[in-house]
Amino acid sequence: MLDVQLLCREGEGPVLFDMDGTLFAGDLGETSFFLLLAAELLQKEPQAIKEADISLLAQAQTGRVPEILASYGSAVKQGRMDRAYQITSDYVQDLPYDTVFHACKQAFDAFSGSPVVFSFDGVAHRLYVKKEAHMLAILQTCLQAKRDVFLVSASPLAVVNSFCELFSFSGLTCLAADGLHILPYGQGKVERLNEAGLKAAAIAFGNSIGDTQMLQMARYGVFRHPGDDHDLLDLAIRMHWILFP
Numbered sequence: 001m002l003d004v005q006l007l008c009r010e011g012e013g014p015v016l017f018d019m020d021g022t023l024f025a026g027d028l029g030e031t032s033f034f035l036l037l038a039a040e041l042l043q044k045e046p047q048a049i050k051e052a053d054i055s056l057l058a059q060a061q062t063g064r065v066p067e068i069l070a071s072y073g074s075a076v077k078q079g080r081m082d083r084a085y086q087i088t089s090d091y092v093q094d095l096p097y098d099t100v101f102h103a104c105k106q107a108f109d110a111f112s113g114s115p116v117v118f119s120f121d122g123v124a125h126r127l128y129v130k131k132e133a134h135m136l137a138i139l140q141t142c143l144q145a146k147r148d149v150f151l152v153s154a155s156p157l158a159v160v161n162s163f164c165e166l167f168s169f170s171g172l173t174c175l176a177a178d179g180l181h182i183l184p185y186g187q188g189k190v191e192r193l194n195e196a197g198l199k200a201a202a203i204a205f206g207n208s209i210g211d212t213q214m215l216q217m218a219r220y221g222v223f224r225h226p227g228d229d230h231d232l233l234d235l236a237i238r239m240h241w242i243l244f245p
Helices: 004-008 027-040 053-060 062-077 080-092 097-110 133-144 157-166 187-195 211-216 230-238
Strands: 015-017 024-026 116-120 123-127 127-133 149-157 173-177 202-206 219-226 243-244
Touching: 004 024, 004 133, 015 157, 027 053, 027 062, 027 097, 027 149, 027 157, 027 187, 027 243, 053 062, 053 080, 062 080, 062 123, 080 149, 080 157, 080 173, 097 230, 116 173, 123 149, 127 173, 133 149, 133 187, 149 157, 149 187, 173 187, 187 211, 202 211, 211 219
Parallel strands: 015 149, 015 202, 149 173, 202 219, 219 243
Antiparallel strands: 024 127, 116 123
């Protein structure tokens, strides 16, 4: 297998990263979204939300929180992840950045153990994020090597910026859901990169079907190993991507 660290350190050309599930385990966009909804429901600061508070989302009946959860769940049930991501973005972009930052910090501080699951309107939702040092080291290697690094995510821009602040990453271009441009999911990732002046890349890192087109832009596609998801595993093998733990 090719040495991915060596490719990042000594290669040339832009490097592309998905965020959720690629640079860490779990989904920061989704976890912070539910954490912020719980904070609104319970009228608490996001940094005060604990695992026990999340179960109360399943019982939400009044106000806009159950309406948002119902819309999000409907999109998930229909397989419309682009719509689900847009709902997340629409909610988060109206909040102060500091509020979103504290929610993201709390996500890593309090929801990095076993996944926390709650159900609303027949749809199960999960809160979970966990730092993965080997992936953060790869991103840091690319930045130290002065590569042009693009972080391309369908999570809200405030969440992506919070991730960078939490782990002290700077000098990279963040393309995320911002309410102004096309949602960077699937072909939308390619379109956002094209808008930024990028037509091809040296390396691209991803972990889901929504990263397929972005990985196809790169000479080397690096795919986080999907475990028991045989469809994704077959796709990665068929596309000759590097499978990475």
